[in-house]
Amino acid sequence: MVICAGVEAHWRASGYRPNILDSRQLWAQQRERVDRGPGTALALLGASRTEFGIDPQRLRERLPKYRPVMLAVDAHYPLATLRDLAADEDFRGVVLCDLDAVGYLRTFWDMQQPYVDYFHKQWTPSWNLHRHLLTDWQRIAVIANPAFGWKASLTHALDGGQPFHDYIRYYANRSGDIDYRQTDPESTKRHFAQTMEGSIAHLPPHDPQRWLVDLAPMHAWIAAIDARGGSVIFYSSPVDGLQREALQRVFPREQYWDRLVAAFPEAHFLDALDVPALSRFDLPDDSHMDYRDKPAYTDALAAMLLERGWLSR
Amino acid sequence: MQFDSFTFVVFFAAVLCVYNALRGWSARKWFLLIASWVFYAAWNPLFLPLLIGSATLDFWIARRIHASARPVARKRWIVATLLINLGVLGLFKYHAFLLDNFAALLALAGVHYVPAQFDIVLPIGISFYTFHSLSYCLDIYRGKFEPTRNWRDYALYVAFFPQLVAGPITRFTQMREQIETPRRTTRESLGLGCALLVLGLFEKCVLADTVFAPVADGFFNAVGSASAAAAWSGTLAFSGQIFCDFAGYSTCAIGAALALGFQLPINFRYPYAAAGFADFWRRWHISLSTWLRDYLYVSLGGNRRGAWRTYVNLMLTMLIGGLWHGAAWTFVIWGGLHGLYLAAERFARERLLPANWQAPAPLRFGYGLLTLLLVTLTWIWFRAPDAATAWQAFGRLLPAAGGSALDTTQMFAVVGFVLVAAVHWLMRERELMTWQRRLPAPVLGIVLGLMLALIVLSPGDNHAFIYFQF
Numbered sequence: 097m098v099i100c101a102g103v104e105a106h107w108r109a110s111g112y113r114p115n116i117l118d119s120r121q122l123w124a125q126q127r128e129r130v131d132r133g134p135g136t137a138l139a140l141l142g143a144s145r146t147e148f149g150i151d152p153q154r155l156r157e158r159l160p161k162y163r164p165v166m167l168a169v170d171a172h173y174p175l176a177t178l179r180d181l182a183a184d185e186d187f188r189g190v191v192l193c194d195l196d197a198v199g200y201l202r203t204f205w206d207m208q209q210p211y212v213d214y215f216h217k218q219w220t221p222s223w224n225l226h227r228h229l230l231t232d233w234q235r236i237a238v239i240a241n242p243a244f245g246w247k248a249s250l251t252h253a254l255d256g257g258q259p260f261h262d263y264i265r266y267y268a269n270r271s272g273d274i275d276y277r278q279t280d281p282e283s284t285k286r287h288f289a290q291t292m293e294g295s296i297a298h299l300p301p302h303d304p305q306r307w308l309v310d311l312a313p314m315h316a317w318i319a320a321i322d323a324r325g326g327s328v329i330f331y332s333s334p335v336d337g338l339q340r341e342a343l344q345r346v347f348p349r350e351q352y353w354d355r356l357v358a359a360f361p362e363a364h365f366l367d368a369l370d371v372p373a374l375s376r377f378d379l380p381d382d383s384h385m386d387y388r389d390k391p392a393y394t395d396a397l398a399a400m401l402l403e404r405g406w407l408s409r
Numbered sequence: 410m411q412f413d414s415f416t417f418v419v420f421f422a423a424v425l426c427v428y429n430a431l432r433g434w435s436a437r438k439w440f441l442l443i444a445s446w447v448f449y450a451a452w453n454p455l456f457l458p459l460l461i462g463s464a465t466l467d468f469w470i471a472r473r474i475h476a477s478a479r480p481v482a483r484k485r486w487i488v489a490t491l492l493i494n495l496g497v498l499g500l501f502k503y504h505a506f507l508l509d510n511f512a513a514l515l516a517l518a519g520v521h522y523v524p525a526q527f528d529i530v531l532p533i534g535i536s537f538y539t540f541h542s543l544s545y546c547l548d549i550y551r552g553k554f555e556p557t558r559n560w561r562d563y564a565l566y567v568a569f570f571p572q573l574v575a576g577p578i579t580r581f582t583q584m585r586e587q588i589e590t591p592r593r594t595t596r597e598s599l600g601l602g603c604a605l606l607v608l609g610l611f612e613k614c615v616l617a618d619t620v621f622a623p624v625a626d627g628f629f630n631a632v633g634s635a636s637a638a639a640a641w642s643g644t645l646a647f648s649g650q651i652f653c654d655f656a657g658y659s660t661c662a663i664g665a666a667l668a669l670g671f672q673l674p675i676n677f678r679y680p681y682a683a684a685g686f687a688d689f690w691r692r693w694h695i696s697l698s699t700w701l702r703d704y705l706y707v708s709l710g711g712n713r714r715g716a717w718r719t720y721v722n723l724m725l726t727m728l729i730g731g732l733w734h735g736a737a738w739t740f741v742i743w744g745g746l747h748g749l750y751l752a753a754e755r756f757a758r759e760r761l762l763p764a765n766w767q768a769p770a771p772l773r774f775g776y777g778l779l780t781l782l783l784v785t786l787t788w789i790w791f792r793a794p795d796a797a798t799a800w801q802a803f804g805r806l807l808p809a810a811g812g813s814a815l816d817t818t819q820m821f822a823v824v825g826f827v828l829v830a831a832v833h834w835l836m837r838e839r840e841l842m843t844w845q846r847r848l849p850a851p852v853l854g855i856v857l858g859l860m861l862a863l864i865v866l867s868p869g870d871n872h873a874f875i876y877f878q879f
Contacts, residue, residue: 099862222410222451229415239866246866247619251817
């Protein structure tokens with residue numbers, strides 16, 4: 097244990113701090129909360145903008161009737177989870193599903209399916225206990241992170257590098273804080289600018305009509321959730337700069353989002369770009385906000401959902 | 410729950426405390442049985458009734474076999490238990506494989522048949538506890554011993570948690586006396602048991618999951634674009650991974666049992682130091698290979714019906730042994746190749762070499778290297794998801810696949826594998842526990858301390874033990 101304590105001390109002296117790591121097990125812990133607990137479940141679906149933009153704890157304080165559950169997964173579009181919640185007879189809550197036009201493409205529907213499958217096929221009380229203890233361990237020890245394990249350390253030593261200084265702080269409720277003071281968001285913007293055309297070229301083929309037709313199964317999902325007393329709110333979180341331009345160029349709002357809204361009257365739709373209170377926030381990398389803006393953004397989102405009558409206090 | 414989980418640490422600590430606090434041997438056995446059921450239910454509680462039901466049925470059938478005086482009646486009962494046990498195993502494990510191949514056969518005849526898709530989850534450990542039960546019934550059928558009258562003792566033999574989900578496959582003769590004789594944790598058994606747990610977790614967490622798995626996965630998940638360096642390092646890495654993963658589990662199982670006062674049989678005896686394939690199968694997954702030898706190979710006639718029949722029996726045994734590992738042709742091919750190696754080796758020994766010839770040490774060593782090479786290459790069939798990928802993987806081993814130097818993680822894996830093989834050669838005629846007892850306590854303490862530190866410094870996703878899927 098002297099060795100472990102020594103290694104821990106070394107990494108802390110180098111400026112590294114413990115951090116909780118996301119995993120399918122952590123996701124499964126939250127997924128379980130969707131079906132049980134006080135209040136009405138408010139399932140937060142989406143990807144990184146949701147995970148790092150919305151504060152579930154703050155949301156709970158602003159909407160005490162609801163039990164916010166973070167099911168968004170960084171870099172994974174969420175429609176597989178929406179499909180799963182629709183099929184879950186025990187889910188009677190509200191879904192806030194945040195995704196842009198790209199995320200509705202049929203090709204990306206199954207991105208979160210491995211998380212869903214893990215929850216249904218492998219998640220057990222035994223793993224739940226393990227994950228609770230692991231979360232406690234990750235909270236207090238830098239060496240609980242594989243990036244600081246013996247092999248990674250040896251590899252860095254041989255390659256002459258250092259572990260990455262993470263600027264995202266992660267929590268057990270699966271939300272995260274991005275601290276842009278610890279990184280250079282301009283480099284992210286530059287990287288996006290350089291790779292944008294390539295990324296666009298690699299998108300699956302799409303046309304607005306096909307895009308909408310492929311979404312037909314969503315009617316059944318929304319109906320299933322509605323029938324159990326719940327509802328579905330589709331949300332498009334704010335983006336800025338080149339990301340916004342690219343999205344508008346490749347998926348023009350009038351051909352995609354507006355048609356989606358018209359085709360699904362049974363659901364609610366909210367585009368942050370239509371609401372100054374939501375789109376006023378600075379997005380340092382054009383896509384995500386700094387954690388210092390999270391409380392105000394969460395408050396604004398809660399206020400908007402209340403104002404529109406889709407949630408109640 | 411897996412041995413490398415926090416849950417198991419909590420579970421095992423609780424079991425040790427309560428087990429040793431209970432007074433009577435009967436009470437301790439009941440407690441172990443219930444703890445074993447809790448251990449199994451932690452995977453999936455829905456399959457606990459299957460485990461209990463299977464054990465109860467075989468307990469009852471074994472008593473019917475023993476009570477039947479007429480050979481015909483005894484045969485009916487043993488056939489019944491074979492059909493039931495293998496039928497259940499077949500249903501859970503092989504239904505999709507059988508249906509898909511049936512559909513393929515019909516397609517050859519021009520009949521289009523789409524089999525129904527059943528979403529049947531494979532109960533963990535079913536291959537292992539089925540073999541436990543079958544060996545008990547078959548031994549009673551052969552008149553080797555009388556069945557136990559105590560249902561709890563038999564249920565404990567089947568469900569004993571250290572070996573329940575991935576072996577070693579124990580015979581009732583190996584466990585009976587231990588179950589019937591009162592025992593508890595002693596200082597020596599606890600010390601040795603914990604040392605083996607540390608060693609097993611070191612093999613699993615440090616070697617299998619951290620050193621070998623990433624390189625093996627990196628190759629087998631992208632075979633088409635792999636360089637020759639990635640192919641060779643990936644293949645060696647998988648050879649290292651499967652040994653360390655499986656032997657690690659067995660070592661943990663033996664350690665956990667020892668801490669409770671029970672001795673499970675050794676399951677691996679430095680197989681990568683085998684000189685020849687018969688030697689390899691006396692060292693690799695010993696409990697399975699002896700089970701196949703005693704209950705399949707011998708039943709087929711063994712070596713008692715002439716040379717060619719012996720080769721056929723070897724092949725059949727190994728083909729079925731391959732199929733036991735998984736419902737896929739790649740496992741059958743893997744088993745078949747080992748059958749071929751065994752048959753060829755036997756042929757050479759009986760027909761080409763002088764009787765009682767002992768190879769000189771350098772030749773034995775060379776043959777050992779050849780054995781290791783062929784065993785390593787044959788693992789490709791075991792790991793590849795399908796035959797096409799396996800062929801592709803072999804193709805990437807050739808220099809024509811193009812080169813790039815090994816990166817740091819690949820180098821770790823190659824060096825790690827060489828070290829594992831070297832340790833096997835050094836230890837090939839030694840018993841680990843005897844050697845461990847002889848080490849001065851401070852030295853043993855330092856070694857185990859280092860291992861424990863590396864285990865703690867090997868965090869990562871909990872990779873399921875490979876043999877859990879069997």
